[in-house]
Amino acid sequence: MTLRAPTILIVDDEAQNRRLLAVLLQPEGYSTCGAASGEEALASVGESAPDLILLDITMPGMDGYRVASILKADPATANIPIIMVTAHMERTARLAGLDAGAEDFLTKPVDRAELWLRVRNLLRLKAYGDLQDHTARLESQVLARSVDLQRFRTAMDATADAIMLISRESMRFSEVNETACHLLGYSRADMLSMGPTELVKTSRAALECQYDALIVDGANRDQREMMMTCKDGSSVQVEVNSQALRSGNDWTIVVVMRDITERKQAEMRLTHLAHHDPLTGLPNRTLFYDTLQRTLALARSSGALVAVMFLDLDNFKNINDTLGHAIGDELLLQFSNRLMQCVRVRDTVGRLGGDEFALILIMQDGQQGAVVMAQKIRDVLRAPFILCGHEVTITASIGITVHPDDASDPDTLIKYADTAMYQAKHAGRDTYRFFTAQMNADVLARLTLETALRKAIENEEFVLHYQPKVHLNSGRVAGLEALLRWDRPGHGMVPPNAFISVLEETGMIVQVGSWVVAQACRQIGLWLRSPVAPIQVAVNVSGRQFAEGDLDGDIIKGLARHGIPAELLDLELTETSLMANTERTTEILHRLKQHGVRISIDDFGTGYSSLAYLRRFPIDKLKIDIAFIRDVTTSPDDAAIVLAIISMAHSLKLDVVAEGVETAAQLNYLRRHHCDQIQGYYFSRPLPADQVTDMLLQDQSLAPPDGADQPRKTLLIIDDDPFMLDILATLFDRDGYHILCARSAAEGFDMLALNEVQVILCDECMPAMSGTEFLDKVKELYPKTFRIVLSGNTDLESIMKAVNCGAIFRFYTKPWDNNLLRDHVRDAFRQFMAIA
Numbered sequence: 001m002t003l004r005a006p007t008i009l010i011v012d013d014e015a016q017n018r019r020l021l022a023v024l025l026q027p028e029g030y031s032t033c034g035a036a037s038g039e040e041a042l043a044s045v046g047e048s049a050p051d052l053i054l055l056d057i058t059m060p061g062m063d064g065y066r067v068a069s070i071l072k073a074d075p076a077t078a079n080i081p082i083i084m085v086t087a088h089m090e091r092t093a094r095l096a097g098l099d100a101g102a103e104d105f106l107t108k109p110v111d112r113a114e115l116w117l118r119v120r121n122l123l124r125l126k127a128y129g130d131l132q133d134h135t136a137r138l139e140s141q142v143l144a145r146s147v148d149l150q151r152f153r154t155a156m157d158a159t160a161d162a163i164m165l166i167s168r169e170s171m172r173f174s175e176v177n178e179t180a181c182h183l184l185g186y187s188r189a190d191m192l193s194m195g196p197t198e199l200v201k202t203s204r205a206a207l208e209c210q211y212d213a214l215i216v217d218g219a220n221r222d223q224r225e226m227m228m229t230c231k232d233g234s235s236v237q238v239e240v241n242s243q244a245l246r247s248g249n250d251w252t253i254v255v256v257m258r259d260i261t262e263r264k265q266a267e268m269r270l271t272h273l274a275h276h277d278p279l280t281g282l283p284n285r286t287l288f289y290d291t292l293q294r295t296l297a298l299a300r301s302s303g304a305l306v307a308v309m310f311l312d313l314d315n316f317k318n319i320n321d322t323l324g325h326a327i328g329d330e331l332l333l334q335f336s337n338r339l340m341q342c343v344r345v346r347d348t349v350g351r352l353g354g355d356e357f358a359l360i361l362i363m364q365d366g367q368q369g370a371v372v373m374a375q376k377i378r379d380v381l382r383a384p385f386i387l388c389g390h391e392v393t394i395t396a397s398i399g400i401t402v403h404p405d406d407a408s409d410p411d412t413l414i415k416y417a418d419t420a421m422y423q424a425k426h427a428g429r430d431t432y433r434f435f436t437a438q439m440n441a442d443v444l445a446r447l448t449l450e451t452a453l454r455k456a457i458e459n460e461e462f463v464l465h466y467q468p469k470v471h472l473n474s475g476r477v478a479g480l481e482a483l484l485r486w487d488r489p490g491h492g493m494v495p496p497n498a499f500i501s502v503l504e505e506t507g508m509i510v511q512v513g514s515w516v517v518a519q520a521c522r523q524i525g526l527w528l529r530s531p532v533a534p535i536q537v538a539v540n541v542s543g544r545q546f547a548e549g550d551l552d553g554d555i556i557k558g559l560a561r562h563g564i565p566a567e568l569l570d571l572e573l574t575e576t577s578l579m580a581n582t583e584r585t586t587e588i589l590h591r592l593k594q595h596g597v598r599i600s601i602d603d604f605g606t607g608y609s610s611l612a613y614l615r616r617f618p619i620d621k622l623k624i625d626i627a628f629i630r631d632v633t634t635s636p637d638d639a640a641i642v643l644a645i646i647s648m649a650h651s652l653k654l655d656v657v658a659e660g661v662e663t664a665a666q667l668n669y670l671r672r673h674h675c676d677q678i679q680g681y682y683f684s685r686p687l688p689a690d691q692v693t694d695m696l697l698q699d700q701s702l703a704p705p706d707g708a709d710q711p712r713k714t715l716l717i718i719d720d721d722p723f724m725l726d727i728l729a730t731l732f733d734r735d736g737y738h739i740l741c742a743r744s745a746a747e748g749f750d751m752l753a754l755n756e757v758q759v760i761l762c763d764e765c766m767p768a769m770s771g772t773e774f775l776d777k778v779k780e781l782y783p784k785t786f787r788i789v790l791s792g793n794t795d796l797e798s799i800m801k802a803v804n805c806g807a808i809f810r811f812y813t814k815p816w817d818n819n820l821l822r823d824h825v826r827d828a829f830r831q832f833m834a835i836a
């Protein structure tokens with residue numbers, strides 16, 4: 001449909017005819033143009049299509065029929081109406097014109113009214129035709145669009161993702177799919193009346209900004225994760241992909257969303273698992289390390305002190321081994337709960353593995369805060385743990401290091417805290433230690449020692465020395481203990497206390513222990529086939545040899561290889577190594593015992609010390625630890641322990657050996673209390689094999705006890721003043737006593753150990769120990785003795801105390817009556833005899 005003046009193309013080879021027709025059409029307001037030939041007419045139509053063509057039939061070149069048929073054959077020009085203008089009125093000419101596609105005819109000369117009428121009619125018809133076409137086209141477009149829309153909606157609804165189209169101009173939803181409605185709990189109608197600002201916490205301005213950025217970026221997509229609010233107020237976590245598309249003058253923001261709540265929860269579960277210990281739920285090593293790194297970064301800017309504590313449960317392995325892993329796990333869980341009770345919100349507790357825990361403490365009150373915390377942890381551990389009906393008590397060793405004093409990176413701080421924890425273990429467990437630079441030096445020294453020991457094994461640098469044990473009755477050598485020495489190049493002979501613990505901790509003791517067994521068996525064999533004859537040798541075995549080595553295999557092989565009777569080999573093991581790995585240890589010990597090997601418990605008294613428990617093992621001998629022998633003649637407590645061990649061991653028919661006997665006093669005391677054997681420097685230090693051989697060949701022995709010349713009445717006089725000592729000795733000499741004089745309490749103890757003393761006369765005022773203190777101890781050690789104090793002053797209070805507690809029976813203050821004193825001493829001997 002055109003609103004402009006219709007254009008009519010006049011095609012005639014006669015210029016005059018073209019002009020005439022143009023003049024005739026002018027009054028009707030048409031616009032005309034002309035073509036002088038068929039070819040020119042086609043070219044003109046090609047350039048600009050007229051609304052109607054007046055076409056002469058007879059023209060030189062291409063005639064009107066040809067022009068008409070070409071135009072009607074082309075869809076682009078087929079609807080241009082053509083009126084043939086001809087002088088021919090015959091029917092055939094008209095038919096040919098219609099056949100070629102012309103719509104009408106005019107006969108020359110042309111009548112003006114007829115021309116106007118035909119032209120107007122044909123133009124109207126064309127206009128109607130154009131309108132029809134236009135409408136049909138629009139209808140088909142509408143149809144196609146609604147099919148597209150339907151298809152689009154169906155496709156949108158079929159996708160698992162939520163899709164929302166948002167008009168940027170109105171900031172409202174222009175289309176949403178089923179999944180979006182389902183996800184957010186709204187109907188489609190609800191949603192189409194809403195906009196995105198009603199579903200997110202973000203402000204409208206921020207959303208607009210985000211959409212505008214998308215529009216500016218063109219093809220760029222935006223992907224982000226966010227929370228959407230549902231109709232019921234709940235939230236859903238979604239991953240959102242947005243893109244801006246032009247839509248006429250507006251922009252459509254296409255939002256595709258996916259519910260990622262489950263994925264996020266799974267991710268969170270995985271992240272939690274990767275960073276937490278599954279048993280206790282505490283941060284694991286990775287998270288603890290990260291937390292420490294972050295804490296240190298904050299501390300650097302705030303200047304706060306940060307303490308790292310490393311905790312290791314003492315003897316946890318025993319609980320695992322004896323009560324099982326399930327109870328061990330329960331203990332770790334309860335322990336972690338108690339730890340959590342100790343810390344503040346800002347502190348961190350982590351489990352680094354096994355029974356190792358660690359704490360990060362932010363301290364405002366200096367290092368003292370760490371001390372308080374360590375005490376608190378030790379206190380909460382005091383209460384026993386109830387584990388499936390078992391009551392268990394446990395302690396922890398704690399190492400502490402402080403940022404920035406000791407180090408400023410997590411690795412070093414954790415390493416130093418670990419080192420300090422080991423120091424706490426070495427200090428006897430159930431305590432804490434701060435890291436010091438010396439500890440670091442110790443760690444380096446230990447590494448060097450470890451490397452040197454590995455080389456020592458390769459280079460066979462170990463040797464055995466032998467220390468005799470002596471029968472107290474006969475005084476003869478009862479056997480030997482093989483003691484390891486390291487002939488370290490450049491260091492001389494190194495004693496085992498300097499390296500045994502490293503061999504133990506690294507497990508090298510298994511290899512070295514196996515060598516000790518082989519070497520001892522070889523030496524027993526050599527002595528057996530020499531004039532020395534059979535001699536029993538004890539070897540020390542560590543707990544790890546039972547757990548990890550082939551101890552019984554090694555021993556049986558060694559005995560067979562050197563052809564020695566099994567009873568010539570004695571195994572010394574500590575109570576602690578018996579307690580660990582009980583089942584396996586018991587099995588091995590029974591096997592070896594059946595074979596004839598002897599078994600001794602070393603260092604008895606320092607560990608569990610339960611003879612009832614030890615009865616489960618096939619034991620022959622107990623060795624009383626040196627710690628109780630050292631002061632056995634002066635410490636009533638140690639003496640009581642030693643006497644109790646001897647008595648209990650004998651009741652179980654076990655032999656008793658006292659270790660570390662260095663003095664005649666110790667020896668005599670032990671002999672008088674029926675200890676079976678002694679071992680110690682008093683008789684011999686550990687010696688190399690060749691020197692022991694000489695000693696055995698010379699049949700060296702202890703002097704046996706000689707009771708024959710022991711006087712019946714022995715009076716011990718103790719005074720630090722030699723003059724007084726002399727006066728008193730002279731005074732009592734006339735009464736025929738065997739008089740012993742001592743100038744100190746220490747000398748007095750020795751004399752008491754070496755002699756049967758019945759009456760003791762002691763000066764009160766002595767420098768190292770007062771008379772009443774001395775006699776108080778003597779009362780415990782030798783309860784039957786009659787004890788008298790001579791006092792220079794009248795400090796009656798302490799003397800009365802001593803009288804009241806039975807430490808002394810009489811006291812005399814200076815100047816005393818000599819005769820009275822002699823009478824009372826005589827009475828004292830009488831009283832002693834009466835109760836003896």
Ligand SMILES: Nc1nc2c(ncn2[C@@H]2O[C@H](COP(=O)(O)O[C@H]3[C@@H](O)[C@H](n4cnc5c(=O)[nH]c(N)nc54)O[C@@H]3COP(=O)(O)O)[C@@H](O)[C@H]2O)c(=O)[nH]1
Pocket residue numbers: 467481482483484495496497500509513516539540541542572602603623626659660661662679680681682686
């Ligand atoms: N697993 C193994 N342990 C071993 C082996 N060889 C030795 N050891 C253990 O090393 C510890 C120290 O041994 P050592 O330095 O040889 O000391 C022994 C004696 O020399 C010492 N002793 C003996 N008499 C006295 C004395 O009168 N005074 C005194 N101060 N010390 C003395 O005692 C040690 C013997 O102790 P024990 O074994 O408990 O009888 C020591 O624990 C050894 O056990 C080995 O091959 N394997």
